[in-house]
Amino acid sequence: MEMRSLFGVESETNIIKTPIAINPSRSPFIKERIEVLFEGDTLSEIVDQADQIELGETTFKVLYVKINDLDPSVKIGYWERRNIERDIGWKVQGLADVQNPDKIFGIVTLGGRWYLGNYIKSESxxxxxxxxxxxxxxxxxxxxxxxxxxxxxxxxxxxxxxxxxxxxxxxxxxxxxxxxxxxxxxxxxxxxxxxxxxxxxxxxxxxxxxxxxxxxxxxxxxxxxxxxxxxxxxxxxxxxxxxxxxxxxxxxxxxxxxxxxxxxxxxxxxxxxxxxxxxxxxxxxxxxxxxx
CATH class of the missing domain: 3.40.50.150 (Vaccinia Virus protein VP39)
Known part of the structure; x- marks a missing residue:
């Protein structure tokens, strides 16, 4: 019911795409949010677009978001997720820091498309x-x-x-x-x-x-x-x-x-x-x- 109230719709999965920006820390049921910067039909399209991100001296890391609508039979394993993060990270113009980055980018798939954007984690x-x-x-x-x-x-x-x-x-x-x-x-x-x-x-x-x-x-x-x-x-x-x-x-x-x-x-x-x-x-x- 909270989802219906906040977003006006109810998702059948545990992920939702919406133009309504809600601070994820508002809800005890929202784990994270991605503010979409780029999207594409394939992962390679996202990798190609990632080189448009210019951060200068700002540190960053790329995080594969495990919450998605993929069928369990095609779930992406640990090493493949790390490879996806690495491939995108090589394209970003900035200083990579996986321990304490200034900025986190999230990569996720939904409805057969890929999305990359600013990652915001919920605080409980x-x-x-x-x-x-x-x-x-x-x-x-x-x-x-x-x-x-x-x-x-x-x-x-x-x-x-x-x-x-x-x-x-x-x-x-x-x-x-x-x-x-x-x-x-x-x-x-x-x-x-x-x-x-x-x-x-x-x-x-x-x-x-x-x-x-x-x-x-x-x-x-x-x-x-x-x-x-x-x-x-x-x-x-x-x-x-x-x-x-x-x-x-x-x-x-x-x-x-x-x-x-x-x-x-x-x-x-x-x-x-x-x-x-x-x-x-x-x-x-x-x-x-x-x-x-």
């Missing part, structure tokens, strides 16, 4: 957020929280977001670490204190207030609502419907995270469901529902 930022000063066992995992933020806000520019049931701030930490304009709120002062502590622990700055969702008056483009169900804050079905109805008054779009099906309630609140998926944490299942 969400892993740094696993250990927080304040935690509870039923909180969203940092990996799922980061994906939910991307589903909610595929293009952050000019977008205002609220997490009105923010709990200890798992979603807030992931969103703020991506530079997204988000605020948090919760009715329980114990968890808002914990949320502020967690945000500060990672060197981030974010606004977290204490109070009911009914008091939210400012307008937002998106609300991310992880329905309360834990020992700190629990919501009855009536409370849940009230949360959704209040969200409808200040948010054009809402991402609902719930452990139970709420389709009728979502529709009663005036939202239409446009996408959904299920996230697992052990035996614990959550539905992630996109509503507009």
């Amino acid at each position: 930022v969400w892993l740094h957020h696993l250990k927080k000063p304040r935690e509870y066992s039923t909180a969203l995992s940092t990996r799922v929280a980061r994906a939910i933020v991307n589903i909610a806000v595929p293009n952050p520019e000019g977008i205002k977001v609220i997490d009105p049931c923010c709990g200890i701030g798992t979603v807030l930490v992931e969103a703020l670490s991506m530079g997204i304009n988000i605020v948090g709120r919760d009715i329980n002062p114990l968890v808002t204190d914990g949320s502020r502590e967690n945000i500060a622990y990672f060197g981030l700055q974010g606004d977290v207030t204490t109070g009911p969702i009914a008091d939210v008056t400012e307008k937002y483009d998106v609300a991310i609502i992880d329905m309360p169900y834990n020992l700190y804050t629990h919501a009855t079905p009536e409370d849940q419907l009230s949360i959704l109805k209040h969200a409808r008054s200040f948010a054009e779009k809402v991402i609902v995270v719930t452990i139970e099906t709420m389709d009728d309630m979502i529709k009663e609140a005036g939202y239409e469901i446009t996408d959904r998926c299920v996230a697992k944490k052990g035996n614990f299942l959550r539905q992630i529902v996109v509503c507009v």
